[in-house]
Each structure stands twice: as C-alpha cells, then as structure tokens.
Amino acid sequence: MEETIPTQKSKIAEREEQILKFWQEREAFKKSLEKKSPKGEFVFYDGPPFATGSPHYGHILAGTIKDVIPRFKTMQGFHVPRRWGWDCHGLPVENEVEKELGFQSKKDIVDYGTEKFNALAKESVMRYADDWRRVIPRMGRWVDMVNDYKTMDSAYTESVWFVFKTLFDKGLVYEGFKPMHLCPRCETTLSNFEVTQGYKEVTDTAVYVRFALQGEPNTFLVAWTTTPWTLPGNVALAVNPEKDYAFIEITASNAPLFKMGDIYVCGVKEDILKRIFSEEGGAFEFDPDSRSGIFSWKGERVSFVARQGVSGKTLVGRPYLPLFDYYTKPQMRADSDRRMFADERTQEMSASLERGWRVYGGDFVTEEDGTGIVHIAPAFGEDDYALAELEKLPFIQHVGSDGAFRPEARDFTGLQAKPKGNPRETDERIAALLETRGLLLKKESVTHSYPFCWRCETPLLNFAAPSWFVRVTDLREKLVEENKKVRWIPKEAGEYRFGNWLAEARDWAISRSRFWGAPIPVWRCERCRALRVLGSFDELRARSGTRFTTFIFLRHGESVKNIRHIFDDSPTAFPLTRAGKREAKAAAEQIRKMGGVDAVFASPVRRARESAELLAAPFGKTAKIDERLREVDSGEWDGKREDDLAAVESRARYDALPPMDHYRAKRGENGESWEDVERRMGEFLREALTKHSGERVLVVSHEGPIVYLLKALNRLTLKETNRYFRRERFEEYAKPIVVHVDLKTGAALDPHRPFIDEVRISCDACARETGTGVELMRRVPEVFDCWFESGAMPYAKAHYPFEHDDAFDPIGGWFRKLQ
Incomplete structure (x- = not known):
C-alpha cells in the first residue's frame, strides 16, 4: 500500500513550537542562567559532536538525557552553564574527505597537497552545522550554540599546547619507540x-x-x-x-619431508607433540613410558622417539640458520x-x-x-x-608504515602484509x-x-613506531583512587569495567602521523637534536624572529554613548563612564599578565582614546591615534538613538538586505559600508605589521571595525562574520582579543599543517656552543590524537590560561575528564 505523507503538523508538534516560541521570546534559557544560584556551580561537560553529518536518533536520545540533568540541577539551585562545541579534527574527518576525493592511501594526500586537503577537511567539518543549529533547539534542548567553540580554532589549539607543555614539564610526556597497532x-x-x-x-x-640449528646436522627448532x-x-x-624441551628423533619414515635421523626440538609435553606432528584426520600415537610414537604425514607413516629432554636454559645461545x-x-x-x-x-x-x-x-x-x-x-x-x-x-x-613489504624482501616486494580484501x-x-x-x-x-x-x-x-606518550603508568594509582570517588550509574560500570581498565592502563600514545589535527608543539634541532616544547603562540612569536606579530584588539570601555544607545562616531562626544574606566584599568592588568605591549594605537573617537590612555600608561607608552581605527560612519543614523523612529525603518531595510548587499551598502544612506571599514582597517594592519614585526601591539577601537578586521585576518565568510556580533566576547567592554598575525601571509596564525611546519625557531643550545643557532629547529611532523584534544576540552573551550587564568586545576581535572 502506498505510504501517505501528512500535509499538516500534528497538534503535538504545534504545541511544542508554541512552547519553543514562548521560551525564545522570553529568553528563558538566558534567564535561568542569570537567576540566583544558592548552591553554586554544577559543572556539566558534553562531548562535542562531529558536524560531518546530520544529527540522528542516537544524538537526539543522548541529547535529551544531557538536557534533563542540567535542567534538574538548575531547579535544585545550581548554576549550570551549557556551551555547545564542535569536534573538528582527526581521522574520522580525514576519512570522509578521502572518500569524497576517491583516495586510497596516505600517499594520495601527499600528492594532492596537505594545504588543499586540510582546507577541504576544514570546510567539511561544518557542512551540516546549520542542521544541528536547527534540530538541537527544536528538540527543546537548552544549550548555548551562539558562543560555541571548535576544536580546530586557534585559541583551542593554544590551550592544547599549554596542557601538553604542562605535562611535559612535569616529566609526564616522552618520545618513545614501541610496538603499537598501526593502520x-x-x-x-x-x-x-x-x-x-x-x-x-x-x-x-x-x-x-x-629452523636448522647451526653445527648440528639435521637438527631443527620448531x-x-x-x-x-x-x-x-x-x-x-x-x-x-625454566621449561623442559625434547629432542624428537625420526626413527623411520616414508614421508619425504621427514628423513630418518632428523631431530626436532620442541616442548616436551605430549600436547605439543600432537600439535606439531598430527594432521587433521591423521593418526597420532604416543607411548609416554617408552617415549616413542607414530604419526601419519600426507598418508605416509612416520615413527619417532622423544629423546632425553633438556631445560630451556641449555638451548640459550645456540645459533640457527x-x-x-x-x-x-x-x-x-x-x-x-x-x-x-x-x-x-x-x-x-x-x-x-x-x-x-x-x-x-x-x-x-x-x-x-x-x-x-x-x-x-x-x-x-x-x-x-x-x-x-x-x-x-x-x-x-x-x-x-603503508603495510607493504620493502624492496629488500625481494620475494614479496610491494605486497601488503594483511590485504584488506583477503x-x-x-x-x-x-x-x-x-x-x-x-x-x-x-x-x-x-x-x-x-x-x-x-x-x-x-x-x-x-x-614498532615512534610516538609521543603520556606516562599514564606514573599516574595510575592516583587515577584508580580518583575513580573510587566517582558516583557511577550503574555502579558496576565504574567499579569493574572502567576501574579494571584503569588499574591496567598503559602509557598513552597521543601522536598521529597524519594531516588534519592540532600540531604537537615540539621543535627539534637539526644539528644537536635538542628539543624545545612551546606552550603558547606568544612563545612561538618570541622564538621565531619577526615572523609573527601579536595584536591585542580591544573594544573601548563603557561610555555614555553605550548607556544612551546612540549612534556616534564623533571625536569629542561621550566620555567613558566610571565603569568604563574601571574596565580599561582591569584590561591593562590583564594585558600586563600577558606580557605587556610594545606599542598602542587608538581610534580618534573619545571613548576609545580615553580607554587607550588608561591602557598605555602602565606600560610607559603613549597611544598613537590613527584615523583608520575610528567607529563606523553610520550616516543619517549618527546622533540618533537606536530606537529613534526616524532611523528604525531605514535600519530595518538595511538589516533585511542579503549578506553581500548588506556588506557593501552604505549605513544610514550616506555613511560607510562594512566593506569600507574592512578596507581601512586592513590598511592600518598592513602598515603596523611592517613597522612592528615581531612585537606586541595593542589596538583600541570599536566593535564593528574589530569584527571586520577579524573577518579579514581569519578569512571568515560573511555568515561567520555576522555570528561574531552575537558572541559573548562583545557583550563585555574592554575585553582583550589576542591575534597572532603571520607576516608571511598577512593573516592570523594558522597552527595547522603545512603552515606550522614552515616555522623554524632558534636553538639555544647551539647558540651557546657554537655562537649560531638561528632557525635550526624544525617542528616534529606529528599531530595530536583527537582524543587528547577532547580531553583538554575543560580548559581549551575557555582558552585557559590565556583568557581565564584562575578557573581550573589543569592536571587533576584533565585526567578526571578522560574518565
């Protein structure tokens, strides 16, 4: 019978949509986070999904469970933040891209080019993101999908570097060469x-x-x-x-393989003799008293006797062919x-x-x-x-490593050790x-x-292959004790299955010889083989000469303009509020902890100029005013409140434009377009890169101009750029945004291969020994196992310690997360 498709929504679906609309209009989720939480924080971690496919039943079922617990804890009086994330790296993503390209081996990727391959991997990761953003809220789940994080983001990778270096400095990381399972x-x-x-x-x-024993004719080890x-x-x-071994002598034989007088060395037990000398369906007899017996081999009768046994230690040292x-x-x-x-x-x-x-x-x-x-x-x-x-x-x-026999094995050259088909x-x-x-x-x-x-x-x-390992064995006892404190449901899952696994846990191989992943931040000297582990992008900037410049972009502190919600780009109106001054001073302290600055630039607009003066003073710097950093010219809207009826209709038409038209249209009829803003901000950046290469530069400007400069630096699409305006980083004033800009590309540092592989740093050991060590160190080629990146999620999603330096215990919590 032909299936009929309903043309109308069910009453249940309609009721659900009404509830969702009610929540959205009243910002219910946001208010649940803002309410008083007398019981404090309840930390809830949700493993991020890959967005290389649409959400399915498994995601929806698990997601429902993950929604119920935070809601329950919120009702109990806890504060339960929930932030969405995307798992972006690793072989699952690479395999999808390989399928699309029809690749059969790793060599195909090398021939195609790492840069092109990783670009496709990056694009594929978020291919179905909009489906997820539609389905997850539709199922009624409360989670912040606006301020999401991605494991491929540079900020996330920097925190992964920090975690790795922390482990390395504690002696918990080493480079080893061990037998492991290889694909x-x-x-x-x-x-x-x-x-x-x-x-x-x-x-x-x-x-x-x-195996024929040397010096002992017709004697074989089996x-x-x-x-x-x-x-x-x-x-x-x-x-x-400590075991006994027998010398099995052939006393009579019609089988060509077994000649009379041949001696075979093997374990002394009858079971062993039967395994070796019996054929399926063939005869095998052995008399333990006389230590003699017979067996049939390809239809021929063979007689043997098990001569006096010897201990295994007497065989040690004997050579064979x-x-x-x-x-x-x-x-x-x-x-x-x-x-x-x-x-x-x-x-x-x-x-x-x-x-x-x-x-x-x-x-x-x-x-x-x-x-x-x-x-x-x-x-x-x-x-x-x-x-x-x-x-x-x-x-x-x-x-x-490709599974093929090497040329030296001439009888089998090129054969796969374990062919997939057979x-x-x-x-x-x-x-x-x-x-x-x-x-x-x-x-x-x-x-x-x-x-x-x-x-x-x-x-x-x-x-047997080289790899980087975490010394889990050194932490095993502590991990076992920590696991006993965990409330597992059901109890047996933690006590037996996971507990037994922890008790036998081995060192963890965390590196992969692949392409699309966070790079392991280890550089090795080509001359003396010394290692240097980096724990931040600023360390990379400091050790790579003038290749990278660190820009700290900062929206001004709160001003009277912001309180009154007025469009304004005038140079003299609207000073900072008291709160704005406090925000600027707090930002200066945060920047001091980051390492200070070498130069400060500011917009000529008063609120930015005043912020810059407060920020520059602690570092003994004078803020340089640059007209290109000014606020966007909003044309006829300038001087008006955001809710002014004279501007509301014009703004509504402007906001309704398609993305590219919106990007190019003049604001307020005769103002600037965002394209204009991006162009002038880009001009400033190129000039600053030339004059301040390798330095740390603070830029104080405004939300829109900073967003469109970030668009250019991060090679963002217009859709991605529009999402920046809604991110939590711009809900606060005077919040530093650090971007490390590559002088070679003019774009933000991309820590992925092949770009990071091109970065060389100097070797201190060679400099001390020989007086020269410039650019002698190259990065090791491996990337992290994506499970290591997932384990770093509690820190990396918050860009710890670079943005939140007091929120976590970076080692204990990390291993608890891995449970």
Whole structure:
C-alpha cells in the first residue's frame, strides 16, 4: 500500500513550537542562567559532536538525557552553564574527505597537497552545522550554540599546547619507540582505546616452521606463528629457560619431508607433540613410558622417539640458520637502516648482527599454544621488542608504515602484509615459499579475535613506531583512587569495567602521523637534536624572529554613548563612564599578565582614546591615534538613538538586505559600508605589521571595525562574520582579543599543517656552543590524537590560561575528564 505523507503538523508538534516560541521570546534559557544560584556551580561537560553529518536518533536520545540533568540541577539551585562545541579534527574527518576525493592511501594526500586537503577537511567539518543549529533547539534542548567553540580554532589549539607543555614539564610526556597497532591504510598508530573498538572474529593462517640449528646436522627448532608475514623479520627464537624441551628423533619414515635421523626440538609435553606432528584426520600415537610414537604425514607413516629432554636454559645461545637472507649481510642492513630507524636505540639494535639468529630465554614463552618456542620479530610485537632491547638484537622492519613489504624482501616486494580484501593472501604466499624450501612443517586455519581499524576496517598491524606518550603508568594509582570517588550509574560500570581498565592502563600514545589535527608543539634541532616544547603562540612569536606579530584588539570601555544607545562616531562626544574606566584599568592588568605591549594605537573617537590612555600608561607608552581605527560612519543614523523612529525603518531595510548587499551598502544612506571599514582597517594592519614585526601591539577601537578586521585576518565568510556580533566576547567592554598575525601571509596564525611546519625557531643550545643557532629547529611532523584534544576540552573551550587564568586545576581535572 502506498505510504501517505501528512500535509499538516500534528497538534503535538504545534504545541511544542508554541512552547519553543514562548521560551525564545522570553529568553528563558538566558534567564535561568542569570537567576540566583544558592548552591553554586554544577559543572556539566558534553562531548562535542562531529558536524560531518546530520544529527540522528542516537544524538537526539543522548541529547535529551544531557538536557534533563542540567535542567534538574538548575531547579535544585545550581548554576549550570551549557556551551555547545564542535569536534573538528582527526581521522574520522580525514576519512570522509578521502572518500569524497576517491583516495586510497596516505600517499594520495601527499600528492594532492596537505594545504588543499586540510582546507577541504576544514570546510567539511561544518557542512551540516546549520542542521544541528536547527534540530538541537527544536528538540527543546537548552544549550548555548551562539558562543560555541571548535576544536580546530586557534585559541583551542593554544590551550592544547599549554596542557601538553604542562605535562611535559612535569616529566609526564616522552618520545618513545614501541610496538603499537598501526593502520597501514591510514598510516598511523592507534591508541589502546581505539584498538578495542575494532576487534573481529577472523580465520587466519598459522604455520609451524622448522629452523636448522647451526653445527648440528639435521637438527631443527620448531616454532609456530599466526602471523607468517612477520617471518622475514625474524632475528631470534625464544624458549622458556625454566621449561623442559625434547629432542624428537625420526626413527623411520616414508614421508619425504621427514628423513630418518632428523631431530626436532620442541616442548616436551605430549600436547605439543600432537600439535606439531598430527594432521587433521591423521593418526597420532604416543607411548609416554617408552617415549616413542607414530604419526601419519600426507598418508605416509612416520615413527619417532622423544629423546632425553633438556631445560630451556641449555638451548640459550645456540645459533640457527635464518629463514630468509634479506637482512643478514652488513651492506643490506646499512642500506635498509637509513630508511627504517627513527631513534638511537633502534640504530644500536640494528648494528648487532652478530647477536641475531640465536636462541634466547624469555619468561613470556608458554606451552598453552604453539611449540614452546617463539619466533621473535622485534619490529612486530611487544615481547619481541622488549627482548630485542634487552639482548641488543638486530631490528628488522621489512614492512613499511603503508603495510607493504620493502624492496629488500625481494620475494614479496610491494605486497601488503594483511590485504584488506583477503588478509590471508600474503601469509599463504609466504607459507608456499617456505614449503618449496622444505622449511614449512604444516599450516592450519585458526579462528581468533583480530583488531581492525575502527574507521576504515583495514586489518591492523602490530608495528614498532615512534610516538609521543603520556606516562599514564606514573599516574595510575592516583587515577584508580580518583575513580573510587566517582558516583557511577550503574555502579558496576565504574567499579569493574572502567576501574579494571584503569588499574591496567598503559602509557598513552597521543601522536598521529597524519594531516588534519592540532600540531604537537615540539621543535627539534637539526644539528644537536635538542628539543624545545612551546606552550603558547606568544612563545612561538618570541622564538621565531619577526615572523609573527601579536595584536591585542580591544573594544573601548563603557561610555555614555553605550548607556544612551546612540549612534556616534564623533571625536569629542561621550566620555567613558566610571565603569568604563574601571574596565580599561582591569584590561591593562590583564594585558600586563600577558606580557605587556610594545606599542598602542587608538581610534580618534573619545571613548576609545580615553580607554587607550588608561591602557598605555602602565606600560610607559603613549597611544598613537590613527584615523583608520575610528567607529563606523553610520550616516543619517549618527546622533540618533537606536530606537529613534526616524532611523528604525531605514535600519530595518538595511538589516533585511542579503549578506553581500548588506556588506557593501552604505549605513544610514550616506555613511560607510562594512566593506569600507574592512578596507581601512586592513590598511592600518598592513602598515603596523611592517613597522612592528615581531612585537606586541595593542589596538583600541570599536566593535564593528574589530569584527571586520577579524573577518579579514581569519578569512571568515560573511555568515561567520555576522555570528561574531552575537558572541559573548562583545557583550563585555574592554575585553582583550589576542591575534597572532603571520607576516608571511598577512593573516592570523594558522597552527595547522603545512603552515606550522614552515616555522623554524632558534636553538639555544647551539647558540651557546657554537655562537649560531638561528632557525635550526624544525617542528616534529606529528599531530595530536583527537582524543587528547577532547580531553583538554575543560580548559581549551575557555582558552585557559590565556583568557581565564584562575578557573581550573589543569592536571587533576584533565585526567578526571578522560574518565
């Protein structure tokens, strides 16, 4: 039956809209925040959504719950601010853009260009923002969507830098090289939490491989692995020193693979012997008393005896022949090392060829699976890497971060280690080659849980890679204790699921080798390798010569004009009120805490001029009057009150104009347009940049002119510019707005790649040692994991500590937020 679509709204919908209209006309939400709150503050944090898609049922359900709690707490007598935010960075956004462009790999982005790619990512983030701004209020939720924050905003990023540097200064951040899970398609590592999002039950290929002991003819060590693709990276075998091992001698055989007199070394238990020597459906018999038995192999009968066992420690140190010779010769290693090694430790490991391809002891070796002997590939496993560090083993990474085999692995060059379409394909090819060489005992299918990228569903690789880490292990006990103070609903979620996770929490890999994200603020010297961590954009300005100039834009203090609501651009009328003078003095103190100023400029209009004089005095400066900073000329409206009937109709027609016409139209018939204002403010800025490059400059002007200068500096659209007039920063007078302007672009500092990558700073260590250190330091290429940015939300949304320096405990609260 054909579905009929209702043509009229239901009575319920109509009633809801009436209620919404009632709330809006009476500013109910705003008044609920302004009312007395005898019980103080109730802090409510709401994880910001991505606006790369329209809101759906899941958002609406969660949003309803998030609306009920603040309303309830407000009724109880608490003050509960709710500010909307947008999650803008990270691989989810990048993946969407890649799909639109038809990209298949990270290389496609590099070829396309980071600047163009990130521009598309920025545009895509807010593509559905208007849908959200329509749906969220329509569902009756009270939240401030005008004064919203975005994690891609420069101010937000600066606070993230501050949090990172604070952790670094406390010794809680380090650069490490560890095995982590890597997505070869995204070419970046994932955090432990992200890895847990993508496990699937899969069937993989496992192999039993024999390694020939050197100096002992026809004697083989047997190892088992579920990752045959790692075998070309094998550098050692591990046994448990405290376990017993048997020498299995073939006493009779009709099977070509097993020759009489061959000896196989493996764990002594019967279960292990059965795993190795039994085929599916084939015979296997073993007499524990005589330690002898038989098995069938491809239809042929084989007899064996388990000779006297030895402890694992007696096997330690014995050399064996590598399965592959790709990296066994010094020149081969030297050529590959230049591509593979990221730090001094792995370089040292790579130099120890003589320590490779031997048996080593490891208490991580068990007998529950496999043969009791473990194949060691340091680049692809946590235990493997730890053993390699301990024993100074060679480090072989025959697979690149793109998941493809390197040229040295000539039999498999270019193959994906775990192809997305057929994850077993490469494993099967390696098994086939080993079989032709007589090194494969058998292969089997195993079903197990395997991690996939939760974004693109590519099989992950356990892959040793450089990353920046937060020392969560140093804070683990404190985190566990803090979690006990949290009231969880249900209780079991916090006590068991989250509590157990915290008790075992590992150091957090917070960096990603990607493009669209907040850059990690670490610069490394190309000469001495010293590091410099920056915690603010002003530090960047101070250390980058004359590249950046810091402008502090400030609307004048309250004046008589503002109280009377009069249009005015005259130079002598309307002085500051007492409140306006207090505001200007308070702003001067705030600017002093920021580091002061080198120059002060002001509009010739009295209220701005008086504000500038009060602001300049504490710094021993004289305010320079510049005609280009004046208030907008409102033509026939000037001198009239805002509610003057003679101006109301004209203003109504003006406000109703389409955005571009509104931008270009003359105010009050014969006044200035905002386009005119932007042009003259831009002229002032370009001149000030030339004369005061690398300095801190205070500019005292008016709301409209500042807004349109910010439009030019931040490359805002007219729609975005109009929203500035409604932001909370302009509800207050004399509130400093800091913008760091890039002399190279003439625009506000963009901390994203590739712009931030171009900024070099000086090395103090080299300057002391050699007398020269200018521009020797380059930024490390990584960006932050977007989860780190989300964790910084309590501070970053308030631009702490740069605008609100007394509101938060920056470390304790940060980790509580991560819960």
